[in-house]
Amino acid sequence: MMDKPITVEAFRLTGFRAFLRPQDFPLRRGGKPLNLAVFAPNARGKSSLVDAFEFYFSEDATLQRLGARAAERYAGRAALEHVDAQDKGVNPSVHFWFREGTESFGDCRNVAQGTTPLPSAAARVLAKCALPFVIRGYELRRFVEEETSERRYKEIVAWLGLQPLLTIQENLKALRRQVKKRAEDSTARQERLRDLARVTGNAVTEWDEANICAWLNTSVISKLDKALTLTGLSEDSAGYQALKERKAVEDEKIGIASLKRFLTQIEDLYKEPPNGGDAARGAISDFASAVTDVGTAASRESTERVKASQTVFSNVWAAAKSIFENTQIPLEACPVCDTQFSATPHGSRDAIQLTLDAKLHGLADYQAAETGLNSARQALSRASRVLTAFLENLTSSLQRTGYADKMISVMAYQQALATWKTGDPTPDSAAAVGELRVLHSNISEEARRIEQGQGEATYAGAVRTVDSLVKLKRDLRRIELTRAQLLRLNVQLNEQSHVINTAFVSHTQSLIGELKDKVNELYRAIQGDGTEAPPIRLELPGEEDTNQQRLHLVIDFARNRKGVAPTGSSATRRYMRLR
Amino acid sequence: MQSHDELPLKVQATPAELIASTAVSLREAKDTDVALLDILSKRIVTLNPTNTAVEDALTDIEKLASKRAEGADDGQADNS
Numbered sequence: 001m002m003d004k005p006i007t008v009e010a011f012r013l014t015g016f017r018a019f020l021r022p023q024d025f026p027l028r029r030g031g032k033p034l035n036l037a038v039f040a041p042n043a044r045g046k047s048s049l050v051d052a053f054e055f056y057f058s059e060d061a062t063l064q065r066l067g068a069r070a071a072e073r074y075a076g077r078a079a080l081e082h083v084d085a086q087d088k089g090v091n092p093s094v095h096f097w098f099r100e101g102t103e104s105f106g107d108c109r110n111v112a113q114g115t116t117p118l119p120s121a122a123a124r125v126l127a128k129c130a131l132p133f134v135i136r137g138y139e140l141r142r143f144v145e146e147e148t149s150e151r152r153y154k155e156i157v158a159w160l161g162l163q164p165l166l167t168i169q170e171n172l173k174a175l176r177r178q179v180k181k182r183a184e185d186s187t188a189r190q191e192r193l194r195d196l197a198r199v200t201g202n203a204v205t206e207w208d209e210a211n212i213c214a215w216l217n218t219s220v221i222s223k224l225d226k227a228l229t230l231t232g233l234s235e236d237s238a239g240y241q242a243l244k245e246r247k248a249v250e251d252e253k254i255g256i257a258s259l260k261r262f263l264t265q266i267e268d269l270y271k272e273p274p275n276g277g278d279a280a281r282g283a284i285s286d287f288a289s290a291v292t293d294v295g296t297a298a299s300r301e302s303t304e305r306v307k308a309s310q311t312v313f314s315n316v317w318a319a320a321k322s323i324f325e326n327t328q329i330p331l332e333a334c335p336v337c338d339t340q341f342s343a344t345p346h347g348s349r350d351a352i353q354l355t356l357d358a359k360l361h362g363l364a365d366y367q368a369a370e371t372g373l374n375s376a377r378q379a380l381s382r383a384s385r386v387l388t389a390f391l392e393n394l395t396s397s398l399q400r401t402g403y404a405d406k407m408i409s410v411m412a413y414q415q416a417l418a419t420w421k422t423g424d425p426t427p428d429s430a431a432a433v434g435e436l437r438v439l440h441s442n443i444s445e446e447a448r449r450i451e452q453g454q455g456e457a458t459y460a461g462a463v464r465t466v467d468s469l470v471k472l473k474r475d476l477r478r479i480e481l482t483r484a485q486l487l488r489l490n491v492q493l494n495e496q497s498h499v500i501n502t503a504f505v506s507h508t509q510s511l512i513g514e515l516k517d518k519v520n521e522l523y524r525a526i527q528g529d530g531t532e533a534p535p536i537r538l539e540l541p542g543e544e545d546t547n548q549q550r551l552h553l554v555i556d557f558a559r560n561r562k563g564v565a566p567t568g569s570s571a572t573r574r575y576m577r578l579r
Numbered sequence: 580m581q582s583h584d585e586l587p588l589k590v591q592a593t594p595a596e597l598i599a600s601t602a603v604s605l606r607e608a609k610d611t612d613v614a615l616l617d618i619l620s621k622r623i624v625t626l627n628p629t630n631t632a633v634e635d636a637l638t639d640i641e642k643l644a645s646k647r648a649e650g651a652d653d654g655q656a657d658n659s
Contacts, residue, residue, distance in 0.1 A: 164594045164626050171623045174633045179640055481648035482641075489640055492612040493619075496605055500624060503601040507592065 004101040006125055007033035013052050015085035015092030016111060018045030025049070033099070035525055052094045054134045055080060056109050057126060061116045064136075080111045096121060130159045160511045165504045172497045179493055183486040188479050192472055199468055207476055209233055212469060220465055223457045230466065233473050240466060247459035254454065259447045262397055266440045268390045270433050283387040284429045287417075290380040291426045297369070297376040304366035324353045380422065388417060409435045595626055614643055 010026045013019040027034050038046050054063050066079050081092035097106035098121055107119045118126075143152065157166045196212075197205045203215050209232065217229045221243070228246075230239035251257035270282040320336075323329055331349055333340045346352045391414045398404040404411070409431035416427035451460060592600065602620050605611050622628065622636035629635065 162594055165597065167628060168598070168624055171628060171633050171636075172619075175623060175636050175640075178633065178637050182637065182641065478645075478648055478652060481651050482644050485644035485647040485651070486641065489612070489615055489644055492615050493640070496611070496616060496619060499605055499608075500601055500619075503597065503604070507597050 006098050006100045006128060009033070009097040009099045009104060009106070011052060011056075011097070012095040013048065014095070015082045015088075015090035016055075016080065016094055017048035017051055017082065018043075019048060020082040020084055020088065020090060028099070035522055037525075050134070051080075055111070056094045056096055056119065057122050057134070059118060061109065061112070061118075077111050077113050098125060130161055156512070157508060160508065162504075162508060162511075165507070169501055169504060172500065176490070176493055176497055179486065179490050183483060183490050189476065192476050192479065196469075196472055199465065199472070207473075209473070216466065216469070220462050224459060224462060233466070233470050235470060240470075243459060243463050243466060247463045250459045254450055256447055256450055256460075259443050259450075262401075262443050263440060263447070265390070265394045265397055266436050266443070269387075269394060270436045272437075283383070283390045284433060287380075287383040287387045288426050288429065290376070290383040294373070294376045294380050294422065297373040301366075301369040301373040304369040307366060324349065377422070384417075384420075391417065403439070407435055407439070598624055598626065615640065618643065 007027070009028045010024060012022055012024045014022040025036070027036055038049060040046050051063055055061065058064075062076065062080070077092070082090065084090075085092050092111035093108050094111075095106065095108040096119075097104060099105075105121050105124065107121045109119045109122070110116055143155070147155070154166060157163065193205065193207065196207065200212070200215050201219075203219065204211050212233065213230050221228050221230060221239075224246070228239065228242055230243075231237060232239075234240065248257065251260070268283060270284050273281070323331065323335060331341075334344075341347070341349045341352060344352065346355055391410075395404065395407075395411065395414060398407050398410075413427060413429055413432035420427055451458075454460065602616070602624060605616055606613065618636055618639045622632045622639065625632075
């Protein structure tokens with residue numbers, strides 16, 4: 001909305017269309033702007049006035065109905081100037097004067113053979129226009145008869161400068177559609193049911209816990225122990241705990257348990273980053289990080305210590321600060337040594353206060369750095385102890401199993417660590433890590449080979465099957481709960497969208513109402529006193545349609561003529577009506 | 580003729596003001612899901628939404644549903 005409306009103060013046509021001699025049209029009287037309605041018989045220049053507006057404000061100095069500006073013969077000077085202009089030596093032009101608040105401005109546009117630039121006054125006015133400056137009847141008819149109601153709403157919202165609100169409405173609509181679709185989507189559940197069918201060999205295809213337990217007891221567990229049964233799919237159930245215990249015994253018997261302990265010992269020292277992550281885990285990595293952290297903390301502590309050494313007077317300052325800060329106490333010199341503030345390097349009481357505050361802040365930074373260094377040293381000490389202990393565990397196992405001779409780099413790393421002290425470079429672990437990787441891979445392969453050699457009917461296999469079904473149960477439950485929450489959010493989303501849309505539509509209606517009032521005032525002024533001009537109605541759809549972003553309208557200028565039907569159909573729609 | 584001075588302009592809220600006041604009204608309303616409103620305010624009901632506003636809001640809403648489902652799951656006894 002414009003704070004200061006721009007009004008046309010006057011315009012002058014010279015040698016333009018029907019006007020040969022300069023003709024002025026003043027549109028201001030007694031300091032107030034006027035509206036202009038033109039009534040005249042045919043061929044008296046009514047269209048020339050409208051043409052003057054279009055010519056003055058057109059980018060390429062022509063009229064749209066004349067065609068492209070490049071067609072000089074039809075769209076250029078010959079089509080715009082008065083037929084006698086050249087013979088009478090009149091230079092054809094259109095001049096406009098405008099007013100914005102108290103400022104008047106304007107300039108002239110000549111009708112030339114070539115394109116003339118848009119006058120600066122015209123550019124200034126156009127910059128404040130949301131609508132095209134000239135609205136042609138046939139364009140209005142197209143808007144009414146050919147545009148969809150949704151498109152009309154978009155255009156009107158854009159005219160009123162409310163594009164951001166329309167974007168919000170459109171995004172909300174798209175979001176509601178997508179959330180609803182997602183809430184109703186059963187793909188994830190179907191995938192889990194396919195997993196269920198795969199695990200049970202198509203014996204169970206729909207989730208029914210009793211059926212699944214029956215299948216487990218009959219097809220899996222009874223092959224191991226007919227007395228053992230599972231009554232529910234839970235890690236806490238007695239049947240599952242019994243299976244786990246049997247599996248542990250089985251692992252010990254076939255040697256898997258010791259291999260897994262070995263793997264755990266290796267992983268305590270070094271574990272590959274999960275899924276290609278960026279950081280390895282384990283005591284070796286933790287120790288290296290702790291060494292780096294101590295270096296960083298020591299460097300910061302050193303820097304802050306130098307700064308803090310300049311704040312030795314902190315205690316003195318702490319006592320003097322209250323005096324300095326109290327502006328009620330007149331103070332021109334140092335209360336300790338009587339040096340005039342103006343004679344100090346800082347030059348004033350305020351400058352001294354600022355400097356000392358900065359130095360005290362530096363002291364606080366030092367204390368923080370010192371605390372950080374102490375924490376980093378403690379963390380390093382812990383990391384070193386843990387690493388040493390894990391290495392001892394592993395080397396002990398290596399010696400027991402006869403692997404020690406093959407782990408030369410691991411042993412060397414252990415020795416380097418034993419003599420390492422704070423401040424030394426971190427012992428190089430690359431070769432040791434390489435050996436651990438190979439060892440881990442070999443032992444994992446050995447464990448796999450043993451497990452596969454056991455065949456189907458094992459407690460390990462039974463536990464794996466039950467575990468996969470327990471996980472499926474958990475997944476399905478989570479899918480159902482998430483879906484329920486999504487449905488609730490969808491309801492809330494619809495409610496909040498309705499509130500937002502209603503507020504936006506109400507705002508748009510308010511602006512349209514303002515436009516309607518002004519148009520009606522103008523219409524009454526044109527009709528003249530004593531005429532009962534039917535008022536114009538401009539209305540958005542009713543509340544039930546507010547989410548549809550539609551504006552239906554009928555425009556009809558004659559009192560007794562049937563209205564032009566808009567496109568689209570709706571029994572409940574209301575119309576923007578121009579009568 | 581009618582003078583423009585007799586048709587004073589009403590002061591209307593700007594889109595930014597309307598967006599802000601609508602969000603405040605919703606926040607103060609009883610039964611409003613504030614977490615959802617936060618998502619809408621951040622992603623959708625804003626003057627300058629990103630090109631991926633709808634997708635981002637959908638992702639946020641799904642995360643919220645998932646988090647609430649987790650809470651509901653933890654709060655219920657396993658009936659197996």
